[in-house]
Amino acid sequence: MKHTIILIILASLWTCHDAIDTLKxxxxxxxxxxxxxxxxxxTLNFITKPIGNSEMSFLAILRIKTKANKAWIANPHSPVLSSSSxxxxxxxxNTxxxxxxxxxxFILxxxxxxxxTSVVATLLDSGNFVLQEVSPVNGSTIRILWQSFDYPTDTxxxxxxxxVDHINEHVWSLLSWGSSDNPVSSGPFxxxxxxxxxxxxxxKSGVIYWTSGVFADGRFEYILPDVSKQRYNFSIVSNQNEDYLTYTSLDDPNDPEPEWVLYTRGALFEYGAQVDIIRAQNCDGYNTVGGCVRRDRPSDCVGKLGDDFEIKKGNFTIINSANASRPANWIGTGSEDCKVxxxxxxxxxxxxxxxxSQTTGAGCRFWSVDCAFIEDLSTATQSFVVPNSVTLPPKSPDSPPRGKINATHKGLWIGTSIAALLVIGFCILCYRLRGTKFMLSAGKNGTKIQKKLLKFMKSERPTDHGNIRHPDLSVFTYESVLAATSNFSEANKLGQGGFGPVYKGKLATGREVAVKRLSKCSGQGTVEFKNELILIYELQHTNLVQLFGFCIHEEEKMLIYEYMQNKSLDYFLFDSIRCLQLDWKKRFGIIEGITQGMLYLHKYSRTKVIHRxxxxxxxxxxxxxxPKIxxxxMARIFTQELEANTVRVVGTR
Incomplete structure (x- = not known):
C-alpha cells in the first residue's frame, strides 16, 4: 500500500510538469x-491540428507566451492520429x-x-531539444548525440x-509550410x-528570388538595413568542417527573443516583434530592389534588348500594317509589372x-517589333518607357543638324509626321471602338477607386502569423480584364450563375483565369467588398477554388479565380457519354474531396462559412x-437575396 501511494505521488509530480525539462x-x-x-x-508537447477530416498530433516546441509560434515540429510530414495515444x-x-x-x-x-553509459533528452532554454550523453557522476554533458536545431522547419x-556540415554533408535550411495552417505539405520557399x-x-522552387547582400559593418545589406545592427549579432563560421550563419539577439534580455519565420508566401518575418525582415514574394524577376534577384531572360532575347529602361519622348509608329489591328496588352497596376x-x-x-500615369494603376500598353520609335523632344509629345538598347532611326550623313532643316526636308518631315500621327490616331480610335463604353474610365471617379485599391494592397491585413500583407491577392485593372477575356466575348463565356456570368481569360503572363462578373445587387461599397475579400482570401484549402484577385470598375465588381480545365461536375455527371469517364474510384475521390472542403469551411477555417x-x-x-468547391x-459577399436573378430564398430548388 505504501509503495502504491509513492507511485501515485510520483505520477502526479510527472503530470505537474513545471520543473521537468528532461527525459531519462x-x-x-x-x-x-x-x-x-x-x-x-x-515547452515541448503534443499539439493537435485538423488535417482533412481527422485530428492529427504533432510534437512541437513553442515559446511560452500567448499565441506562440510553432518554433519546431518533430514530425511535420508524419503526423499521428490524436486518438491513437x-x-x-x-x-x-537510448532510442x-x-x-x-x-x-x-517515428524515430527521432x-x-x-x-x-x-548515460543518456538523457533535455529541452534547453534556447529552444533546442538535445539527446546527449552525460557524466554519470555530475550530469555534465559529454557529447551531443542528436539535437532539434539540426533539423529546422520554418523557424x-x-x-x-x-x-552546411561538410563532414556529414548535412544542410541546415528553412522550408516554408504548404499553407498557413498545415505543416504536412512543404511550401515552395x-x-x-x-x-x-x-x-x-x-x-522559390529552387530559383533564387532574393539575397541578403554582403555582410559588412555588423549587418547584411538587405536585412532590416535600418535596425538590424541594433537587433542582431551575426556570426559567420567557415572552415573545412562547416560553413554557416548564426545569430543572437541584442534586445533587452527581459523581452522575448526573436524568431525568424519563413511564411508560405515568401515573407521572412520576425514573429515576436511583428517586423518584416524581407518580402521575397515582391521580387518579380525584374526589379532588384531590397535584394531582389533579376532572373535570366529567355535565350532568344539575349543581346536584343538592354537590361534597363529609360523614359523617352516621342511616338511609336506602326511599320507592319499586317499586324496593325493587333490589340494592346493590358496588365498590372504599376510600372514594375509592365517592366518585367x-x-x-x-x-x-x-x-x-x-x-x-504609372502611379495611378491605369495599366500599360506594349509596343512590339511591328513598330518603330521616333524620338521627339518637344514638350507636347507623350513619354514612353523603352529598353535602353532600343535605337532610333539613323540619320543620313548629309542630313542637316537638328533645328536647321531646309524647306524640302521640313515638308517631308511634316508630311511623314502627320501620316504617322494619323495612323496612330486611327489605330487608337479603332481599339477604343472595339471595347465597351466603359473602356476609358479614367476620370476622377475611376482614379479615386484605383487609388483606394492601391492603398488597400499596400495596407497591412491580419493573418494567422500576425500583421503581414497578401501581395498575391492582386488588384486587376478593368483594361487588363477586358484584354484577358476579349472584351467579355461570348466565345469566352463559361457559364451563367445566380451571382453573375463567368468568363475564361488569359493574362499577359500566360496564366489562365476565370473571371466572375458579380451581380450589382450585392449592395456593398468598396470598403465592405474589400473586407469580405480578405475573409475569403484567408480560406486556403486544396478543395477550394483559389482566388487570385479582384477588379472594381464603377459599380461593377469582378473576382478573378484559378481556371479549372475540366469544367464542373455537372458537365460529366448529367451527360450520358461523359459520365462514363467517372468510374467508382474517381467518384469516390470527388466525394471525399468535397467532404473535406465542406468540413474545412464549416469547422476548421479561421472564419466559419456556410455555403448554402x-x-x-x-x-x-x-x-x-x-474537386474544388x-x-x-458568395454567401458572404452578397448581403441580400438575389431577387433579380432567382426566386429562391436560399440555395437551388
Whole structure:
C-alpha cells in the first residue's frame, strides 16, 4: 500500500510538469504532459491540428507566451492520429521516438554505439531539444548525440545554424509550410546560406528570388538595413568542417527573443516583434530592389534588348500594317509589372500609360517589333518607357543638324509626321471602338477607386502569423480584364450563375483565369467588398477554388479565380457519354474531396462559412479530376437575396 501511494505521488509530480525539462531512459511524454525548459522559456508537447477530416498530433516546441509560434515540429510530414495515444519515448536502448497505437514508431534518434553509459533528452532554454550523453557522476554533458536545431522547419531561432556540415554533408535550411495552417505539405520557399558568396538567399522552387547582400559593418545589406545592427549579432563560421550563419539577439534580455519565420508566401518575418525582415514574394524577376534577384531572360532575347529602361519622348509608329489591328496588352497596376513583362518578352520595344500615369494603376500598353520609335523632344509629345538598347532611326550623313532643316526636308518631315500621327490616331480610335463604353474610365471617379485599391494592397491585413500583407491577392485593372477575356466575348463565356456570368481569360503572363462578373445587387461599397475579400482570401484549402484577385470598375465588381480545365461536375455527371469517364474510384475521390472542403469551411477555417448552394455545377474539376468547391464565398459577399436573378430564398430548388 505504501509503495502504491509513492507511485501515485510520483505520477502526479510527472503530470505537474513545471520543473521537468528532461527525459531519462524509460520515461515517456504523453499528449497531456509537457517538458518545460529550466527557466520556463520553451515547452515541448503534443499539439493537435485538423488535417482533412481527422485530428492529427504533432510534437512541437513553442515559446511560452500567448499565441506562440510553432518554433519546431518533430514530425511535420508524419503526423499521428490524436486518438491513437501518441507518446514521446526514450527507451532503454537510448532510442528517442514517437510511438502510437496505429503503426510504426517515428524515430527521432537511434544512436548506433554501445559504449554510451548515460543518456538523457533535455529541452534547453534556447529552444533546442538535445539527446546527449552525460557524466554519470555530475550530469555534465559529454557529447551531443542528436539535437532539434539540426533539423529546422520554418523557424530560425537564435543559436540555430543555416549552412552546411561538410563532414556529414548535412544542410541546415528553412522550408516554408504548404499553407498557413498545415505543416504536412512543404511550401515552395526556402531560406538557405550561400557558402560561396556568404549571404542568405531565398529560393522559390529552387530559383533564387532574393539575397541578403554582403555582410559588412555588423549587418547584411538587405536585412532590416535600418535596425538590424541594433537587433542582431551575426556570426559567420567557415572552415573545412562547416560553413554557416548564426545569430543572437541584442534586445533587452527581459523581452522575448526573436524568431525568424519563413511564411508560405515568401515573407521572412520576425514573429515576436511583428517586423518584416524581407518580402521575397515582391521580387518579380525584374526589379532588384531590397535584394531582389533579376532572373535570366529567355535565350532568344539575349543581346536584343538592354537590361534597363529609360523614359523617352516621342511616338511609336506602326511599320507592319499586317499586324496593325493587333490589340494592346493590358496588365498590372504599376510600372514594375509592365517592366518585367516587357523585359521577359524580346519582341517588346516599350510601353506607355495611355489612360493615366504609372502611379495611378491605369495599366500599360506594349509596343512590339511591328513598330518603330521616333524620338521627339518637344514638350507636347507623350513619354514612353523603352529598353535602353532600343535605337532610333539613323540619320543620313548629309542630313542637316537638328533645328536647321531646309524647306524640302521640313515638308517631308511634316508630311511623314502627320501620316504617322494619323495612323496612330486611327489605330487608337479603332481599339477604343472595339471595347465597351466603359473602356476609358479614367476620370476622377475611376482614379479615386484605383487609388483606394492601391492603398488597400499596400495596407497591412491580419493573418494567422500576425500583421503581414497578401501581395498575391492582386488588384486587376478593368483594361487588363477586358484584354484577358476579349472584351467579355461570348466565345469566352463559361457559364451563367445566380451571382453573375463567368468568363475564361488569359493574362499577359500566360496564366489562365476565370473571371466572375458579380451581380450589382450585392449592395456593398468598396470598403465592405474589400473586407469580405480578405475573409475569403484567408480560406486556403486544396478543395477550394483559389482566388487570385479582384477588379472594381464603377459599380461593377469582378473576382478573378484559378481556371479549372475540366469544367464542373455537372458537365460529366448529367451527360450520358461523359459520365462514363467517372468510374467508382474517381467518384469516390470527388466525394471525399468535397467532404473535406465542406468540413474545412464549416469547422476548421479561421472564419466559419456556410455555403448554402452546394450543387454539381459549383464543384469544379482540375486537370486530374480533383474537386474544388466554387462560390463558397458568395454567401458572404452578397448581403441580400438575389431577387433579380432567382426566386429562391436560399440555395437551388
Amino acid at each position: 531512459p524509460g520515461d515517456t511524454l504523453n499528449s497531456t504532459s509537457s517538458l518545460v525548459s529550466a527557466l520556463g522559456k520553451f 501518441p507518446l514521446l519515448t526514450l527507451d532503454f536502448n 528517442l521516438k514517437i510511438t502510437h497505437r496505429n503503426g510504426q514508431p 534518434s537511434a544512436p548506433n554505439t554501445t559504449s554510451i 530560425f531561432l537564435p543559436g540555430m545554424k543555416l549552412g 526556402s531560406l538557405e546560406w550561400d557558402t560561396n558568396a556568404h549571404q542568405l538567399k531565398i529560393k 513583362t516587357c523585359w521577359q518578352n524580346c519582341s517588346c520595344l516599350g510601353f506607355d500609360f495611355p489612360f493615366g 448552394d452546394l450543387k454539381a455545377s459549383n464543384i469544379l474539376l482540375d486537370e486530374n479530376m480533383n 466554387a462560390d463558397f464565398g
